[in-house]
Structures are given as structure tokens and as C-alpha cells.
Amino acid sequence: LMLENALRRAIERDELSLHYQPQLRADDGRLTGCEALVRWLHPEMGAVMPAQFIPVAEDSGLIVPLGEWVLRQACRQQAAWARAGLGGLMVAVNISALQFRRADFTGAVTRILAETGADPAWIELEITESALMQPSTELHERLVALGRMGLTLALDDFGTGYSSLAYLKRLPISRLKIDRSFVKDLPGDQEDAAVASATLSLGRDLGLEVVAEGVEQPEQFAWLQARGCAKMQGYLFARPMPADEFARWAAAHD
Numbered sequence: 001l002m003l004e005n006a007l008r009r010a011i012e013r014d015e016l017s018l019h020y021q022p023q024l025r026a027d028d029g030r031l032t033g034c035e036a037l038v039r040w041l042h043p044e045m046g047a048v049m050p051a052q053f054i055p056v057a058e059d060s061g062l063i064v065p066l067g068e069w070v071l072r073q074a075c076r077q078q079a080a081w082a083r084a085g086l087g088g089l090m091v092a093v094n095i096s097a098l099q100f101r102r103a104d105f106t107g108a109v110t111r112i113l114a115e116t117g118a119d120p121a122w123i124e125l126e127i128t129e130s131a132l133m134q135p136s137t138e139l140h141e142r143l144v145a146l147g148r149m150g151l152t153l154a155l156d157d158f159g160t161g162y163s164s165l166a167y168l169k170r171l172p173i174s175r176l177k178i179d180r181s182f183v184k185d186l187p188g189d190q191e192d193a194a195v196a197s198a199t200l201s202l203g204r205d206l207g208l209e210v211v212a213e214g215v216e217q218p219e220q221f222a223w224l225q226a227r228g229c230a231k232m233q234g235y236l237f238a239r240p241m242p243a244d245e246f247a248r249w250a251a252a253h254d
């Protein structure tokens with residue numbers, strides 16, 4: 001409860017910020033975009049990590065205002081980068097299942113896009129596989145509507161849920177993100193290698209781009225690249241960084 005109250009105040013008092021982690025094309029190493037990750041700097045507790053406060057936010061319903069804050073901030077950043085000549089970078093935003101499942105989600109996204117002037121063509125929504133576990137017509141139509149608005153949709157934490165493959169084929173999504181837990185012990189761990197391989201061949205068969213996250217070792221990169229993984233994200237390339245640092249990193253990278 002203490003953390004919950006502190007988090008409520010954090011949203012009001014501007015203690016949250018976004019860090020951005022580069023995503024690179026596997027074949028030529030070009031920067032294609034980034035994932036926005038929320039950070040909380042509490043005046044006394046110091047840095048509180050999302051693994052601690054996202055679950056609290058989900059249990060208390062605070063994830064809704066927090067998620068909107070994150071999306072608004074990421075959209076503002078996309079618009080600012082475009083004005084500064086750093087356009088052409090996809091900005092991916094994590095959407096919690098609770099947020100996505102609310103009837104007014106599409107409305108909130110529409111409002112935030114209008115308010116910030118962000119270009120939906122450069123905004124990607126990362127929706128967890130678990131958010132789509134009980135696919136209803138309503139949720140399916142929500143994805144279709146978001147896609148029609150020009151947003152890119154990615155399935156995050158892929159492999160941790162149990163998506164029906166038949167359903168996956170019909171989903172209006174364009175990317176799969178292999179969960180970090182399956183990348184961590186590549187290429188040695190046979191089970192993880194099987195999950196990663198299966199995801200890559202599924203992506204190929206269904207025409208979905210596959211992104212690997214949590215790439216830390218050159219051996220993991222080589223293994224994934226050899227199997228056709230299109231994009232990579234991880235400490236091997238760069239850590240999540242504040243916006244200004246990300247812009248400098250991007251300029252130096254190209």
C-alpha cells in the first residue's frame with residue numbers, strides 16, 4: 001500500500017521518465033527504432049524498477065493512468081524526434097493487458113495521438129501474448145481498429161503464453177518478440193533453442209517479423225541471425241537510455 005500511494009504521487013509529481021533501448025536490424029546493424037521503458041526515480045527510495053512497481057500498478061488499477069502517461073510521453077518524444085530530423089525511428093510502447101482490455105483503450109490512443117501530434121506510422125504497441133489469451137470478437141476488432149489507425153502491433157513476451165496458432169494467423173499483428181527468457185541461455189539450452197527456432201519459423205510462415213530481446217552475447221546474436229531473426233535488442237548493442245542520450249547514441253551509430 002505504501003508503494004501504491006507513492007506510485008500514485010509519482011504520476012502526479014513527474015517522478016516517472018522513459019528510457020529508450022535501441023532495436024537494430026540483424027543483417028546490417030542499422031538502427032530501426034527503440035522500445036520505451038518506464039523508470040521511476042523516487043525522491044527518497046531512489047530508482048524503483050518496473051519489475052517492482054508494474055505489478056503494483058496492475059493490482060491497484062494505477063496501470064491505466066500510468067500506461068496513458070507512458071504512451072503520451074512516448075508519442076511526444078516521437079513527434080519531437082521527427083521535428084529534430086530523427087524521424088524514421090519506430091517507438092515501441094508496452095501496453096499492459098489490463099490497459100488493452102479496457103473498452104476505452106482505442107479512444108485513449110486516438111486522443112493521445114491527436115494531442116501529441118505523433119505519427120502513428122512510427123508508433124508500435126507491444127501487447128503481451130497473455131493479453132490475447134481469451135480472444136473475443138471485441139478484442140480482435142480492437143486490434144483491427146488500431147492497425148487501421150496506422151499503428152504497428154507487436155506480440156510481446158512471445159512463447160510465455162499459449163497462443164493458439166490458428167488464432168495467431170488471423171491476428172492483425174506484424175511482429176513477434178521472442179521473450180528474453182528464451183534468449184538468455186542460447187545457444188546451449190536445447191529447450192530454449194527449440195522455442196526460439198519454432199518462433200522464427202512461425203514468423204517466417206505467417207509473414208511476421210521476429211524481434212529478439214535480451215541479446216547479450218555475440219553467440220546469441222549469431223545463432224539468431226543465422227535463423228533469420230530480423231531484429232535484435234539487448235545489452236550487446238545498448239542499454240535503455242534517457243531520450244537525449246539515445247539521440248546522441250543514434251547519431252553516433254549511423
Ligand code: G
Pocket residue numbers: 036037038049050051054067070094095096240
Ligand atoms: O525495463 P525493465 O527490464 O526493468 O522492465 C521490466 C518489466 O517491466 C518488463 O516486463 C517490461 O515490459 C515492463 N515495463 C517496462 N516499462 C513498461 C511500461 O511502460 N508499461 C508496461 N506495461 N510495462 C513496462
Ligand code: G
Pocket residue numbers: 021037094156157180213214215216233234235236240
Ligand atoms: O517484458 P519486456 O520485453 O517489455 O521487457 C524488456 C525488459 O528487458 C526491459 O526492462 C529491459 O531493461 C530489459 N532488457 C533489455 N535488454 C536486456 C538484456 O540484454 N539483458 C537483460 N537482462 N535485460 C534486458
Ligand code: MN
Pocket residue numbers: 035094126156157
Ligand atoms: Mn516489451
Ligand code: NA
Pocket residue numbers: 156157158177178179180213
Ligand atoms: Na518481453
